[in-house]
Amino acid sequence: MIFHTIIVGGGSAGSVLANRLSARGQNDVLLLEAGQDTRHGQVPATVLDSYPGAAYLDPNHTWTRLKVTLEVISHNNPAEKRPPVHPYEQARILGGGSSINGQLANRGAPTDYDEWAARGATGWDWMRVLPYFKKVEWDMDFDGPWHGTEGRIPVRRNFPDLWPEHAKAVAKAFEAAGYRYLRDQNAEWEDGYFPLTISNAYDRRVSAAIGYLDPATRLRNNLSISTGTQVSELLFDGQRCVGVKAVVAGQPREFRGREVILCCGAIHSPAHLLRAGIGPVAHLRELGIEVRAALPGVGQRLQDHPGVAIAAFLKPHARMTDTHSRMHMYTGLRYSSNLPGVPPGDMFAMVANKSAWHKVGEQIGSFLIAVYKTYSETGQVRLRSSDWQDEPQVDFNLLSDQRDLQRLMDGVRRFGAMHLTAALQSVTSHPFPATNTDRVRRLGKFSLQNKILAGALAKVLDGPATLRRYLMETMVMEGVSLRDILADDDKLEAYVRTAEVGMRHASCSCRMGSDDDPMAVTDPSGRVRSVDGLRVVDASVFPGVPCANTNFPVMMTAEKIADAVLANT
Numbered sequence: 001m002i003f004h005t006i007i008v009g010g011g012s013a014g015s016v017l018a019n020r021l022s023a024r025g026q027n028d029v030l031l032l033e034a035g036q037d038t039r040h041g042q043v044p045a046t047v048l049d050s051y052p053g054a055a056y057l058d059p060n061h062t063w064t065r066l067k068v069t070l071e072v073i074s075h076n077n078p079a080e081k082r083p084p085v086h087p088y089e090q091a092r093i094l095g096g097g098s099s100i101n102g103q104l105a106n107r108g109a110p111t112d113y114d115e116w117a118a119r120g121a122t123g124w125d126w127m128r129v130l131p132y133f134k135k136v137e138w139d140m141d142f143d144g145p146w147h148g149t150e151g152r153i154p155v156r157r158n159f160p161d162l163w164p165e166h167a168k169a170v171a172k173a174f175e176a177a178g179y180r181y182l183r184d185q186n187a188e189w190e191d192g193y194f195p196l197t198i199s200n201a202y203d204r205r206v207s208a209a210i211g212y213l214d215p216a217t218r219l220r221n222n223l224s225i226s227t228g229t230q231v232s233e234l235l236f237d238g239q240r241c242v243g244v245k246a247v248v249a250g251q252p253r254e255f256r257g258r259e260v261i262l263c264c265g266a267i268h269s270p271a272h273l274l275r276a277g278i279g280p281v282a283h284l285r286e287l288g289i290e291v292r293a294a295l296p297g298v299g300q301r302l303q304d305h306p307g308v309a310i311a312a313f314l315k316p317h318a319r320m321t322d323t324h325s326r327m328h329m330y331t332g333l334r335y336s337s338n339l340p341g342v343p344p345g346d347m348f349a350m351v352a353n354k355s356a357w358h359k360v361g362e363q364i365g366s367f368l369i370a371v372y373k374t375y376s377e378t379g380q381v382r383l384r385s386s387d388w389q390d391e392p393q394v395d396f397n398l399l400s401d402q403r404d405l406q407r408l409m410d411g412v413r414r415f416g417a418m419h420l421t422a423a424l425q426s427v428t429s430h431p432f433p434a435t436n437t438d439r440v441r442r443l444g445k446f447s448l449q450n451k452i453l454a455g456a457l458a459k460v461l462d463g464p465a466t467l468r469r470y471l472m473e474t475m476v477m478e479g480v481s482l483r484d485i486l487a488d489d490d491k492l493e494a495y496v497r498t499a500e501v502g503m504r505h506a507s508c509s510c511r512m513g514s515d516d517d518p519m520a521v522t523d524p525s526g527r528v529r530s531v532d533g534l535r536v537v538d539a540s541v542f543p544g545v546p547c548a549n550t551n552f553p554v555m556m557t558a559e560k561i562a563d564a565v566l567a568n569t
């Protein structure tokens with residue numbers, strides 16, 4: 001059988017495309033996903049949970065062999081020792097990132113999309129993407145010109161009356177710092193603090209797979225979904241992609257289609273192109289891969305949002321109670337760094353009212369501070385070998401632009417100082433700069449041993465103040481003190497450079513662009529240049545990472561390209 005469309009990767013983008021393209025009865029659509037299914041009635045409890053910590057730490061839901069570097073790598077001195085590698089969760093489950101992410105649902109600045117259009121993605125300016133953002137969502141709280149009411153993904157907010165005391169005190173501190181309350185972060189683009197919008201209904205996650213691959217959609221005769229199916233190779237007849245090779249339940253299979261759409265995310269989609277000989281010539285030759293199409297942009301200019309966190313011990317009355325929701329993040333803040341030449345609303349802070357699933361996690365709250373208008377665009381995805389089973393080499397170079405470093409340092413100063421205000425001291429003590437060390441990650445894993453260990457430590461932490469101080473300094477903090485880094489810029493810079501994390505918003509590694517842009521990998525409809533029958537539709541094609549968590553921008557992109565595909569067939 002020859003399918004009309006083979007979609008490789010059933011993540012945020014792949015789920016949307018499978019639904020929209022199979023809505024036309026004569027299109028036979030095949031969706032191939034490496035990870036497990038999430039059928040209605042069989043969605044794992046950790047995926048449905050509003051608290052996302054369990055879903056993304058479950059090794060059954062991610063590409064566990066993927067390791068990345070985050071710190072800057074000197075291009076002038078390639079012999080310099082490579083920075084350490086870190087785990088970097090990328091989803092391997094139907095629904096992709098939307099099945100394991102933090103469920104934050106936002107869109108970015110209107111100027112982000114005007115910039116996309118200016119960078120050569122004609123037709124992607126704000127006024128032309130807004131209808132597709134609206135098409136994705138069913139806003140359960142608001143309607144009006146900014147909101148969709150008939151989309152497949154419900155979004156809502158936990159308003160301040162439901163916030164735990166920690167979040168309420170944070171709101172007071174934000175007010176005292178001059179930020180005003182915005183009821184709706186997804187309406188006008190202004191600075192202020194707000195209840196975070198989440199893709200969640202009745203305290204249950206709604207992933208792209210739950211929303212778009214619902215039981216009725218799965219009944220379509222022209223839609224086949226094969227999970228547990230890892231695509232190993234793109235098949236070509238000359239310059240035309242004609243299908244894929246895949247491994248299904250341990251057995252090799254081939255599938256043929258008139259068009260193949262790669263939706264494997266910003267790390268695995270470029271890797272597929274490179275293995276097929278589509279990419280920078282020198283790199284392909286280095287690996288002995290025959291060049292099919294010289295596209296220097298493949299895998300280049302990878303982006304993510306750099307971030308750091310300040311954590312603090314939560315006083316017992318300020319903690320989450322789990323009575324109305326298991327969601328652990330309620331409050332967001334959009335603010336402007338006012339750095340010369342940088343647009344307003346470039347920074348984002350999220351307040352977490354717990355930091356892990358166990359008892360110590362319930363005692364630690366945090367501010368996650370991230371540069372949302374980032375200028376660091378020198379990350380890259382390269383192959384280690386031509387073997388499809390090898391994870392690619394991924395270097396994010398997150399703080400390659402000095403402005404990103406400066407703004408993260410400024411964020412630590414701002415929110416460090418905020419922890420000394422009366423509002424925050426009424427709910428927290430022992431603020432400290434957080435680090436994502438192996439020890440922290442080990443304690444974050446689900447296990448009976450961690451549960452018992454954290455339970456015992458939590459009891460003591462709630463005991464006498466002197467013992468708490470000792471344990472916080474020796475067992476919770478990782479040797480860096482907030483006092484020290486606020487007093488010394490060199491120490492602050494060193495902390496930010498090593499503690500920064502990527503927000504897991506990998507994007508831009510196969511950018512859309514105009515015909516005359518040599519670094520553009522696809523045209524504005526996701527069609528890969530210089531070959532036929534092949535598109536990329538996922539976070540890879542962003543011409544720049546927007547000032548947003550990326551799930552909604554990805555689903556918007558898939559909705560818009562689905563329309564373009566249907567209009568031309």
Ligand SMILES: Cc1cc2nc3c(=O)[nH]c(=O)nc-3n(C[C@H](O)[C@H](O)[C@H](O)COP(=O)(O)OP(=O)(O)OC[C@H]3O[C@@H](n4cnc5c(N)ncnc54)[C@H](O)[C@@H]3O)c2cc1C
Nearest residue numbers: 009011012013034096097101102103104231538539549551
């Ligand atoms: C831990 C985490 C937290 C996040 N938090 C948020 C948040 O709160 N809000 C937000 O907006 N965004 C968040 N994001 C980012 C957002 O979820 C992603 O940007 C988005 O899901 C990416 O969509 P995608 O379609 O590009 O790729 P994905 O959704 O990652 O989909 C790619 C799919 O392709 C499959 N695949 C890959 N290779 C193959 C192969 N060879 N064969 C078959 N299948 C393959 C993968 O298994 C995966 O299911 C988070 C991401 C992570 C990982």
